[in-house]
Amino acid sequence: xxxxxxxxxxxxxxxxxxxxxxxxxxxxxxxxxxxxxxxxxxxxxxxxxxxxxxxxxxxxxxxxxxxxxxxxxxxxxxxxxxxxxxxxxxxxxxxxxxxxxxxxxxxxxxxxxxxxxxxxxxxxxxxxxxxxxxxxxxxxxxxxxxxxxxxxxxxxxxxxxxxxxxxxxxxxxxxxxxxxxxxxxxxxxxxxxxxxxxxxxxxxxxxxxxxxxxxxxxxxxxxxxxxxxxxxxxxxxxxxxxxxxxxxxxxxxxxxxxxxxxxxxxxxxxxxxxxxxxxxxxxxxxxxxxxxxxxxxxxxxxxxxxxxxxxxxxxxxxxxxxxxxxxxxxxxxxxxxxxxxxxxxxxxxxxxxxxxxxxxxxxxxxxxxxxxxxxxxxxxxxxxxxxxxxxxxxxxxxxxxxxxxxxxxxxxxxxxxxxxxxxxxxxxxxxxxxxxxxxxxxxxxxxxxxxxxxxxxxx
Numbered sequence: 001x002x003x004x005x006x007x008x009x010x011x012x013x014x015x016x017x018x019x020x021x022x023x024x025x026x027x028x029x030x031x032x033x034x035x036x037x038x039x040x041x042x043x044x045x046x047x048x049x050x051x052x053x054x055x056x057x058x059x060x061x062x063x064x065x066x067x068x069x070x071x072x073x074x075x076x077x078x079x080x081x082x083x084x085x086x087x088x089x090x091x092x093x094x095x096x097x098x099x100x101x102x103x104x105x106x107x108x109x110x111x112x113x114x115x116x117x118x119x120x121x122x123x124x125x126x127x128x129x130x131x132x133x134x135x136x137x138x139x140x141x142x143x144x145x146x147x148x149x150x151x152x153x154x155x156x157x158x159x160x161x162x163x164x165x166x167x168x169x170x171x172x173x174x175x176x177x178x179x180x181x182x183x184x185x186x187x188x189x190x191x192x193x194x195x196x197x198x199x200x201x202x203x204x205x206x207x208x209x210x211x212x213x214x215x216x217x218x219x220x221x222x223x224x225x226x227x228x229x230x231x232x233x234x235x236x237x238x239x240x241x242x243x244x245x246x247x248x249x250x251x252x253x254x255x256x257x258x259x260x261x262x263x264x265x266x267x268x269x270x271x272x273x274x275x276x277x278x279x280x281x282x283x284x285x286x287x288x289x290x291x292x293x294x295x296x297x298x299x300x301x302x303x304x305x306x307x308x309x310x311x312x313x314x315x316x317x318x319x320x321x322x323x324x325x326x327x328x329x330x331x332x333x334x335x336x337x338x339x340x341x342x343x344x345x346x347x348x349x350x351x352x353x354x355x356x357x358x359x360x361x362x363x364x365x366x367x368x369x370x371x372x373x374x375x376x377x378x379x380x381x382x383x384x385x386x387x388x389x390x391x392x393x394x395x396x397x398x399x400x401x402x403x404x405x406x407x408x409x410x411x412x413x414x415x416x417x418x419x420x421x422x423x424x425x426x427x428x429x430x431x432x433x434x435x436x437x438x439x440x441x442x443x444x445x446x447x448x449x450x451x452x453x454x455x456x457x458x459x
Contacts, residue, residue, distance in 0.1 A: 063093050066160055066169060073173045074180065080223070081216050082282045083181035090157040099161055100144050106152070107139060118332040118368075125368055125377040125442075127405040128257050128347060142258065145250040148172060151179040153188040174220045178213040186289040195294070200337025203264065204293040211269020211299075212285055218270070227274060228281075256347040264339055268299050276302025296339035297361060316365035316382045321444070321451035327372040336364055341383075341394075348401045357397060360390030362436075369443070376426060378443035380452075382459060385436050392418075395433040398440065402429055421453070432456050 070091050078085050120135040149161040195201035219227045277284045298305035322328055342358035362384045369378035385391040406424035414421050420431040428444040439456040
């Protein structure tokens with residue numbers, strides 16, 4: 001379901017930041033904060049430059065100058081991060097049309113048609129998109145709207161756009177060349193794909209990759225000031241993202257779920273670096289690639305990662321009640337994680353509710369079945385929360401989601417405070433809270449309702 005977790009290419013929306021906590025201390029005039037303010041102004045100008053060259057802006061840099069700048073910046077980012085340059089940097093300068101073609105090819109290479117179908121089906125089953133939603137078309141528009149280049153770990157090549165000014169390119173390159181250094185030391189393809197069977201773990205790894213590069217870029221901009229000594233950058237940059245998103249229709253008009261997942265690796269990823277391991281310097285940050293976080297909860301809450309305590313896992317066996325039922329076959333199974341439930345609640349209820357409830361996520365697992373008709377789904381899920389009260393809050397939220405997803409939903413007389421049984425057009429719906437757990441099933445054949453109720457109640 002986490003459709004942004006395995007991609008090798010990103011649009012340059014690295015500066016998008018949502019506020020997640022208040023400033024640690026008030027701002028005042030000082031060389032440190034003036035330096036930071038200058039960096040943020042450059043960041044703001046860079047965001048507005050992706051789509052076009054604004055009137056009066058410096059012209060694009062000559063190609064030879066761009067290539068030399070990339071080599072110089074690679075050495076500077078190596079000094080900043082402590083990551084060595086292990087091989088010469090391959091570079092290629094591309095036009096707008098060539099960048100778009102490259103992104104199209106990369107998307108086709110990254111996902112098989114079966115994976116795209118599974119991702120699209122999960123989005124539909126959770127009610128996040130319409131039944132007519134076309135995921136490949138959406139992703140292409142979403143990715144290419146702001147594209148201005150990328151470091152490609154498969155081709156080991158830095159693709160540089162030929163239209164931004166030299167100043168803007170320096171900032172873009174500082175971020176992307178950090179990826180080149182990461183790749184040379186840790187093999188980004190292997191690192192990001194190591195947890196491919198777990199979307200939540202993969203998103204956490206993606207946040208390490210992007211959050212680290214964001215931190216390196218900002219450190220480069222404010223040197224010699226140490227990034228760890230600065231107040232949280234997230235609230236300081238919040239105004240930028242709210243102003244600039246309106247300039248990108250595909251992004252600003254996308255469902256909250258997509259916007260949250262797209263921004264998470266950069267925004268919360270950088271927050272994780274600054275509030276957690278950054279306190280140990282770049283040596284500590286580099287160790288993230290050998291001991292990465294395994295859940296997005298650790299990115300949202302760095303203290304969970306720093307505590308090094310084992311995290312809860314739960315299982316969800318395949319229910320016998322769905323075996324062979326109505327032609328159903330298992331399509332996919334995975335974990336949403338705190339990020340997935342934050343995005344789900346944020347889109348389906350409100351972001352305020354997501355901030356209140358999703359932080360109580362501890363573990364989850366879901367199974368998605370597909371019928372002979374590709375639009376017929378059966379969804380089974382199990383979640384655990386930090387307390388019975390938080391589980392009850394999620395139970396009530398998900399009941400609201402069910403009512404919106406299935407306008408024809410009717411309630412069974414057995415429904416109670418912690419149990420909902422109802423009928424929808426695609427089958428029976430069961431939602432059950434038991435202590436700190438909430439489990440449910442949708443699209444259950446009527447004849448299998450009792451068996452599924454017993455299955456869910458056994459947890």
